[in-house]
Amino acid sequence: MAFRGAHIQVDHVSHAYRRGGPLAIRDMSFDVTPGEALVLVGRSGCGKSTLLQILCGLLHPADGRVLIEGEPVEAPSPDWVMMFQAPSLYPWMTVEQNVALGLRFSGRSREIKSRVPEMLELVELSAFAKRNVQDLSGGQQQRVALARSLAPNPHVLLLDEPLSALDAFTRHALQRDIRRIAAEMGITLVLVTHDIQEAVMMADRALVLSANPGEISAEIGIPIAGERLPNTPEFAAARHELVRAYEAAAGLAMADVDRLETEAAEPLPAARQGRA
Numbered sequence: 001m002a003f004r005g006a007h008i009q010v011d012h013v014s015h016a017y018r019r020g021g022p023l024a025i026r027d028m029s030f031d032v033t034p035g036e037a038l039v040l041v042g043r044s045g046c047g048k049s050t051l052l053q054i055l056c057g058l059l060h061p062a063d064g065r066v067l068i069e070g071e072p073v074e075a076p077s078p079d080w081v082m083m084f085q086a087p088s089l090y091p092w093m094t095v096e097q098n099v100a101l102g103l104r105f106s107g108r109s110r111e112i113k114s115r116v117p118e119m120l121e122l123v124e125l126s127a128f129a130k131r132n133v134q135d136l137s138g139g140q141q142q143r144v145a146l147a148r149s150l151a152p153n154p155h156v157l158l159l160d161e162p163l164s165a166l167d168a169f170t171r172h173a174l175q176r177d178i179r180r181i182a183a184e185m186g187i188t189l190v191l192v193t194h195d196i197q198e199a200v201m202m203a204d205r206a207l208v209l210s211a212n213p214g215e216i217s218a219e220i221g222i223p224i225a226g227e228r229l230p231n232t233p234e235f236a237a238a239r240h241e242l243v244r245a246y247e248a249a250a251g252l253a254m255a256d257v258d259r260l261e262t263e264a265a266e267p268l269p270a271a272r273q274g275r276a
Ligand SMILES: Nc1ncnc2c1ncn2[C@@H]1O[C@H](COP(=O)(O)OP(=O)(O)OP(=O)(O)O)[C@@H](O)[C@H]1O
Pocket: 017, 024, 042, 043, 044, 045, 046, 047, 048, 049, 050, 051
């Protein structure tokens, strides 16, 4: 299933929601290399969702441009798909019908027969194919949404806090699964999260944003080879570096930073830590 992710170029992008109004993001420029996993972190209101919507063509920037594989992004496409916090499934349909929707809407119904079972296997839901999605847990529903996003074979997967409504165990398992699947398929991943632990778990590189207006305040590499385990020194070092950068970007008091570090460092039960 080898597939090459797309190269994304963000070129001097600024955006205000009203002409002459405050800038939600100002003069952002960065590249995401094919197959890379990039995370955007920053406080509420710093423009993370605005930027993701511009990346996938849901929103046109007031200034600057975004290129995917060298072509300007003008509109949403099955080649670059976005996943949101809510899985947004059709409750009256089965799991496999929901997974088929992306293919059906993009006029590729002929691929449904082969692609849907393949995607269900990837997210470990083959046994649930005929079930109604309402019978599934929140984590399983988010897996269905992931399978639906991946079915058209996108070059880019954009994730706007898709795991924040899930419990810690499910969330942790999905963080690993999404990273593994994106790596296997070679998809370029751009993820937004408030959660530093999640950022270190999932990304190769982080952009830390400051607010009012949203700007890139720091860039931090997260070069951890192999499986990422929160209780390893390299994981803790990356988390520490990211918390400090977040602190600088957000102008937080030291007490807040210590609380953030404590929250991020909270161990997961041993049984789950070793799960691949
Ligand atoms: N539809 C909109 N109309 C007007 N202003 C908006 C709109 N959406 C967002 N904004 C403003 O743009 C700025 C950036 O918002 P955005 O939603 O991108 O932030 P965010 O980093 O995703 O925040 P959060 O972490 O809370 O999701 C904020 O000041 C917000 O109030």
